Amino acid sequence: MKLYKKGADTSYTLGVFPTIELLKHRPEIVKRVVVHSKIKDNSGYPLIVDLCNEHHIHIDEHDATIDKLSPKANCLAVGIFKVFDTQLEEGNHIVLDHPMDMGNIGTIMRTALGFGYTNIAIIRPAVNIFDPKAIRASMGALFSLNVVYYDDFESYRHDFPDHHCYPFMLKGATNIHKVEVTYPHALIFGNESSGLDDRYLQYGQSVFIPHYETIDSLNLSISLGIGLFHFSKRDFINKEVLK
Template identity: 70%
Template structure:
């Protein structure tokens, strides 16, 4: 088995938890699971065995493959799967223009899932979402999401012109605290280094997140987390939600 390269027709997870997420949510795409001989000490292994048996997926024990593909020593499982497409649904969307950072992309996917956003539009050129580094950074959240690439923002805009659009820009006309949405919307974010250009002022209601002047801008994944929290507040109000002990 070779290291992943963009354009391959297969990719793989790195780690027990992302592999379990793959098996739970995309079993139809899984080719096989490769495990390390010491995986028996990992408490997630029984779940991998159960899911592989349920979906008739072979498990191979092959230490050299694990050691070759994993950059870390604590990887006990790799899930090999076929690259797939997942069209966007008519629901709330996150739109990213030219995202290039793999770690940011994985964090964004996990944050989206945490706030109930399961549709991600990506404007090319952009990072490859099926790179194992992205999958690992997402902790398997990618397998819950519908993700689609578009050649241009205009292509995406025409496909979902019935959405409310909220481009996040420093030149945004409204403070996020003054903006509320009650229908399907698209939250639009620019590249990590240069954000959105002024043409996005022509799409929907531009928004800015206020912060102290000591910094010039927020990190993309941080800004997106704040936006998702704000726009999903109505959904979580009055509900019992999972809380982490501090």
């Protein structure tokens, strides 16, 4: 097993939790699972064994493979899988313009899943969602999402011309607290450093998240968390308990 390289047709999960998510949601793409000899006491191990049995997936115990793929971390399981294509479905979308940070994209995928935004369009150039670091940061949320790359925003728009666009921009025209939420929508967020360029002001209803000028901007994953929280309010306002 080789270390992941961008563009490879095989990647892997690092850790018990994301490996379980892989086995639960995308068992058909799993090639094999490798576990560390120390995994026996881990509370997730019986579930890994059950899921592998159910889907006839081979488990190898091989410490050297794990140490090679995850030299620093205390990793107990690796799920090796074939990278996969998905299609965006109707319903609300997130569009990420040139996201570049591995940790951010993981947090974004996890947050998106939590708020029910299971369709994400990514405009290239962009971070690679199949990088093991991104998968780990997503805690395996990737395996429950549809994520599609586009070369430019116009190509996305061509596929989904009827989604109401809400570009999140420092120059946005409307305060998020006052925006009228319509469905289905596409919430559009820019790159970590540069945000969305002015071109996006022409699409739909641009939005800003108000804050004091003591900071230049909120960071991308915070803005996205707030945006999703606000735009999905209808689905959650009457929930009486979380757990």
